[in-house]
Amino acid sequence: MKALHTNIFGWLLAITLSGSSMLACAQATTGTTAATKDTIDPAKTKLLQPMQQMMQTLKKLQPTGDPDFDYSFQAKAHLQGEQELLKQEIANGKDSTLKKMAQTMLTGTQTDLSLVDATMRQLKPTRPNQAFVQQQSKNVQAMALKLQQGGTADKLTSDFDKNFVTILLDHRQNAIDMATTYLQYGKNDTLRNYAQKLVTQAKTEMTNAKAALPKQN
Secondary structure, eight states: OHHHHHHHHHHHHHHHTTSGGGHHHHHHHHTHHHHSGGGTSHHHHHHHHHHHHHHHHHHHOOOOSOHHHHHHHHHHHHHHHHHHHHHHHHHHOOOHHHHHHHHHHHHHHHHHHHHHHHHHTTOOOOOOOHHHHHHHHHHHHHHHHHTSTTSGGGGOOSOHHHHHHHHHHHHHHHHHHHHHHHHHHOOOHHHHHHHHHHHHHHHHHHHHHHHHGGGOO
């Protein structure tokens, strides 16, 4: 029981630390990606930083093994990262279509975050599932690899809007992967409905984002 309380405290602490104060740690961990000249460009760093911070939060989460409990924390961290990414596009983007899309998505994430957070606070880890832990860990590792040298950062240009779409596509695919894994093992009705809706919605958002790309310079 003491170990369980320690794990839960660790999850809560990690979520609390997901704000801007984690930037230095995120940059240190991503090392070559954040330190290279290629990522000094604000058109890249302003969008990469929210993703780096999100990854630090996800890495700090100590899985209990319970799919419902663990996914609720993972989904919350992922939503928070998405919010910060969308805010950057709204504040710094040039394309009106993408900025409008980002604003619409941001409104949706606020509703989703409230739902996930309320559900998370009602859950207690009760049924560890190692298969879920292994698959979800692979998803998180894949997300981290995309932010390392040779991944997403190397695809970015000096065009802020194009960079936003590039990172958003990865982020939405990551959300689909985590939700799909959860749906294989999760039992909570609220979270399952959320995950199913997320998969459908994320695919639509990816299509819309790709459609906006030809409008960029």
